[in-house]
Amino acid sequence: MTDAVIVAARRSATGKRNGALSGIHPADLASTVLADLVATTGIDPAVIDDVVFGCVSQAFEQTGDIARTAALGAGFPEDVTGVTIDRQCGSSQQALHFAAATVxxxxxDVVIAGGVESMSRVPMGSTSQGKSPYGQAFKSRYPGDNPNQGIGAEMIAERWGFSRTQLDEFSLRSHALAAEATDRGDFAGQIAPVQTESGTVTVDEGIRRGGTLESLGKLNTVFREDGVITAGNASQISDGSAAMLVMTPAKAKELGLTPLVRVHTAVLAGDDPRIMLTAPIPATAKALKRSGLSINDIGTFEVNEAFAPVPLAWLKETGADIERLNPQGGAIALGHPLGGSGARLMTTMIHRMVNQNIRYGLQTMCEGGGQANATILELV
Structure with a gap:
């Protein structure tokens, strides 16, 4: 077995629902990022063996193996294949795991891993069309209401004792850090410009400046009348795409490319599908055990902010330093384009590791069905 290294990582800006990217067909959005990735590295796309892309709502415009149609739209040769995968919110992080294992x-020798989701054009629930994905055998094992991510977030807040104020404070942190990172130009080197009828999109749309606990406190709860989860402390419905170029070190040398990071450890974990969102905790423990590293060895973390209780519970259980967690903001501010989120988080973390000379980074995210990916990257 040889190493798998990432030599480039690019993403679109993340658009708000019905915002700047909503007029772009999701395959075209993915094509833009793929074409930019190739242009950035200067490689001949003919050397690419496969394109592995995550996409959750594979309905309507996101059907037809969007990885393949996006690759063709990007101008790749017809013999470059593509496959679309679904591990719910972790789909494009799983795409990296598959790409790394293949390499x-x-x-x-060369695989692109990434993902795309246009939640404006293909809303959540489009695939089920009102039909339950849970069979009778599942319902017999887990009686009661069908699992719901929002209810799962409420259950986490209750189990770990998080107040509405604590969740809203974490949300304000996400927006503040994302705004600071944007103002410093942290994201400029990772964002692929997307041309729209209204102009070029290069800035994440979801960041809100000047929020207060008072303003967040006026928002109604969404999943329980007496609950704590609101639109303000949950991730945003978004449009976006991201991609990474994965290869062997030998191939990178042959192509004259400099590896940025190597995929050090890649694991999966499962947990109770009813609470659904707690698996990042055992996934992190599993990744650390397999890697031989401690939580303090990791210089930066990306834990997807699907809902504020998710990273807060992860912090409590792992004992990680909050200053290392999502230091440029997370999905509460930057958005959560489902199938593209894993690659978006990874792209941001890779650039941070390179720019700040951070040796190890760990990413994990909750996923439908009570699953999680966890990935440790090592700076090359």
Missing amino acids: ASGQA
């Missing part, structure tokens, strides 16, 4: 095992 490390010698089945391919």
